[in-house]
Amino acid sequence: MSFKEISHTADVKIQVCAPTLESLFSETCNALMQVMYGPVRKGIVKKEIAITSTDTESLLLEFLSEVLFVSEVEGIVFSDARVRIDGLNLHAELAGEPFDRDRHALGTEVKGISYSGLSIRQDANGYMVDIIFDV
Amino acid sequence: MRVPGRFFLSESLEKILEPGAVQQLANVATLPGIIKNSLAMPDIHWGYGFPIGGVAAFDLTEGVISPGGVGFDINCGVRLLATPLAQKDVAGRKDLIETLFHAVPTGVGAKSAQKVTGHVLEQMMVKGARWAVDAGLGEENDLLRCEEGGYMKEANIKEVSSKAKQRGIPQGGTLGSGNHFLELQVVREIYDENSAKAFGLYQDQVCCMIHCGSRGLGHQTCTDHIRILEGAVKKYQIKLPDRQLACAPISSPEGEAYFGAMAASANYAWANRQLITHTTRNVLKKMFGTGYEEMPLVYDVAHNVAKIEEHIVFGRKERVCVHRKGATRSFGPHAPDIPPELSSIGQPVIIPGSMGTSSFVLRGTQGAMEQTFGSTCHGAGRVMSRTQAKKRLSGKDVAARLALQGILVKAPNEAAIADEAPEVYKPSEDVVRVVHDAGLSLLVARLDPLGVIKG
Numbered sequence: 068m069s070f071k072e073i074s075h076t077a078d079v080k081i082q083v084c085a086p087t088l089e090s091l092f093s094e095t096c097n098a099l100m101q102v103m104y105g106p107v108r109k110g111i112v113k114k115e116i117a118i119t120s121t122d123t124e125s126l127l128l129e130f131l132s133e134v135l136f137v138s139e140v141e142g143i144v145f146s147d148a149r150v151r152i153d154g155l156n157l158h159a160e161l162a163g164e165p166f167d168r169d170r171h172a173l174g175t176e177v178k179g180i181s182y183s184g185l186s187i188r189q190d191a192n193g194y195m196v197d198i199i200f201d202v
Numbered sequence: 203m204r205v206p207g208r209f210f211l212s213e214s215l216e217k218i219l220e221p222g223a224v225q226q227l228a229n230v231a232t233l234p235g236i237i238k239n240s241l242a243m244p245d246i247h248w249g250y251g252f253p254i255g256g257v258a259a260f261d262l263t264e265g266v267i268s269p270g271g272v273g274f275d276i277n278c279g280v281r282l283l284a285t286p287l288a289q290k291d292v293a294g295r296k297d298l299i300e301t302l303f304h305a306v307p308t309g310v311g312a313k314s315a316q317k318v319t320g321h322v323l324e325q326m327m328v329k330g331a332r333w334a335v336d337a338g339l340g341e342e343n344d345l346l347r348c349e350e351g352g353y354m355k356e357a358n359i360k361e362v363s364s365k366a367k368q369r370g371i372p373q374g375g376t377l378g379s380g381n382h383f384l385e386l387q388v389v390r391e392i393y394d395e396n397s398a399k400a401f402g403l404y405q406d407q408v409c410c411m412i413h414c415g416s417r418g419l420g421h422q423t424c425t426d427h428i429r430i431l432e433g434a435v436k437k438y439q440i441k442l443p444d445r446q447l448a449c450a451p452i453s454s455p456e457g458e459a460y461f462g463a464m465a466a467s468a469n470y471a472w473a474n475r476q477l478i479t480h481t482t483r484n485v486l487k488k489m490f491g492t493g494y495e496e497m498p499l500v501y502d503v504a505h506n507v508a509k510i511e512e513h514i515v516f517g518r519k520e521r522v523c524v525h526r527k528g529a530t531r532s533f534g535p536h537a538p539d540i541p542p543e544l545s546s547i548g549q550p551v552i553i554p555g556s557m558g559t560s561s562f563v564l565r566g567t568q569g570a571m572e573q574t575f576g577s578t579c580h581g582a583g584r585v586m587s588r589t590q591a592k593k594r595l596s597g598k599d600v601a602a603r604l605a606l607q608g609i610l611v612k613a614p615n616e617a618a619i620a621d622e623a624p625e626v627y628k629p630s631e632d633v634v635r636v637v638h639d640a641g642l643s644l645l646v647a648r649l650d651p652l653g654v655i656k657g
Contacts, residue, residue: 072588072589074587074590075589076220076222076248076584076585076586077249077254077584078249078250078588079589103310104310124445125429129429136365139311139369140365140368140369142311166311168309168311168614171310172309172310172311172614173615173617174615174617175379175588175617175618175621176309176310176378176379176380178380178421178424179274179421179424180425181250181251181446182428182444182445182446182448183249183250183251183446184444185445201250201273201274201275201421202379202380
C-alpha cells in the first residue's frame with residue numbers, strides 16, 4: 068500500500084507517494100475506493116474516464132470527483148485505474164465490480180474531494196500529495 | 203485579515219483548539235465584504251474551507267458567497283420528533299432498533315425505498331418538505347416547525363447539474379453514513395418548563411432525532427459549483443488563501459447560480475428528512491399503535507447553509523448573506539420565521555451529542571441576534587480523528603459498553619461504530635454550557651440516547 072491516512076479531526080486525509088504522476092493518480096483513486104468500500108474488490112467491469120483541466124491539482128480533483136460520481140450512480144466499486152496523463156489531459160481505464168452490500172459496506176461515504184491543502188509535490192523519489200476527503 | 207476573528211470558548215475547550223481550525227477562521231476573515239467578525243462557535247474544529255463551527259455574514263454589495271462556507275453536505279441538519287412513548291416502552295427493544303435500521307436505508311450504497319421520478323425530484327428541489335406533506339408523507343404542522351417552513355424560496359433547479367439530479371433520484375429518504383444517525387432518546391432533564399411545554403417536550407418522554415443532509419445531490423452541487431467559482435475567482439480578481447474558499451460576489455451571475463443551486467439542494471435535504479420522518483412514524487405506528495398526530499415535529503434546523511437574512515449591522519437594519527458551516531440558526535423572540543406560537547420564546551435549537559452522550563434542546567436568543575448574526579453551535583464537535591479512533595477503539599467493544607449503559611447501537615459495520623464512539627467528540631455538555639453562558643441560546647431540555655442507528 069503506497070498511501071496512508073494522516074490524522075485529520077473531521078475528515079479523511081490521505082498521503083500518497085508514487086514514482087510517477089500517473090501512478091500517483093492511480094493510487095489516490097485506490098485510496099478513495101478503500102475509504103468508501105474497504106479492501107475486497109475485483110476487476111470485472113470496465114469503465115473509461117477522460118478529463119481536461121486547468122492545472123495538475125484540479126486534474127486530480129476532477130478525476131476523483133468523476134470516479135466518485137460514476138461509482139455511486141452506476142454502483143461500481145473500482146479496484147484498478149490505469150491512468151495516462153498528457154499535459155492537462157487525463158484518460159483513465161478503470162476496472163471494478165458491481166457494488167455488493169454484503170462485501171462492500173465496510174467503509175464510509177465520501178461526500179467530496181477538497182482543495183484545502185491540496186498540493187502535488189515532486190522530488191528525486193517521485194511525487195507526493197496530501198488530499199482531504201470529506202466524509 | 204479584513205475583520206477580527208471571534209471565538210466563543212471555555213478555558214477547557216480553548217486547550218483543545220487546533221491550529222488548523224484557527225488558520226481556517228483567519229482565512230475566512232480575508233474574504234471580501236465580511237462584516238464585523240469571522241466567528242467561531244465552541245464546537246469549532248478543523249475542516250476544509252471554513253472551519254466547522256464557523257459563521258460569517260457578508261455585505262450583499264461588496265461581499266461574496268462561497269460553497270466552502272456551506273460544505274459538501276448542503277443543509278445537513280437535524281430534526282426532533284416527539285412521541286407519546288415513555289422510556290419503559292422502548293428501552294432494550296432490539297426489535298425496534300432492527301426494524302428502524304431496515305426501514306430507513308443507511309450506509310454506503312443504500313438506495314431509496316421511494317419511487318422518485320424526474321418530476322418528483324424537481325418538486326423535492328423546489329418545494330422541499332412541502333412536497334412531502336402535499337404527497338401525504340407528513341403533517342401540515344411539520345412545515346410550521348421547520349426552519350424556512352421546510353423550503354427556501356430562492357431555489358433554482360436550472361443551476362443543479364444533471365449529474366447532481368442523477369445522484370438525487372435513488373437517494374430520497376436515505377440516511378447516508380459517517381456522523382449521520384437516527385436516535386431514540388428520552389427527555390432526562392428539563393431546564394426551562396415554560397419553553398419545554400411550548401416546544402411539546404416533557405420529562406421521560408421518548409423522542410426521535412434525525413441527522414442527515416442532501417446526500418449525493420448536494421455533494422455534487424458543491425463539487426460542480428466550486429469548479430465554476432474557481433473561474434469566477436480569476437474573473438473578479440479575488441485573492442484567496444485556500445482554493446476551497448472559491449467564491450464570487452453574491453450578486454454576480456456565478457454567485458446567484460450557486461445560491462439557487464444550493465437552495466434547491468437544501469430543499470432536497472428537507473424533503474429527505476421529511477421522508478425519513480414518515481418512515482419512522484410508520485414504524486412506531488405499526489409497533490406501538492401510535493397515531494401520526496401524537497408524533498409532532500418539535501423542530502428542524504439546518505446547520506450547513508447560506509441564507510439572506512436581516513440583521514442589525516452597526517446600528518442599522520441590513521440584509522446580509524449569513525454562512526453557517528456546522529452552526530445552527532438561533533433566532534430570538536419575535537425574530538422572523540419562528541412559528542407564531544413560539545414567537546415570545548425564540549426558535550427551538552437542536553444540538554445533537556454523540557451516541558453515548560446527551561443531546562440538548564435550547565432556544566434562540568436576542569444575544570445571538572446581537573453577537574453572532576443569530577447563530578449558535580451545532581453539536582459536540584470532534585476531538586479525535588477517525589484514524590486514531592480506528593486504531594484505539596473496537597466497534598464491538600464500544601457497542602458492548604453502550605449496551606451496558608442501556609443504549610442499543612446498530613450500524614452497517616463495526617468500524618462505523620468506532621468512528622463515532624462517544625470519546626471521539628468533545629463533551630456535548632461543555633459545548634452547550636458555553637453557548638448558554640454567552641447567551642447565544644438558552645438550555646431548555648436534555649435528552650439521553652436509548653437506541654441509535656448509524657449510517
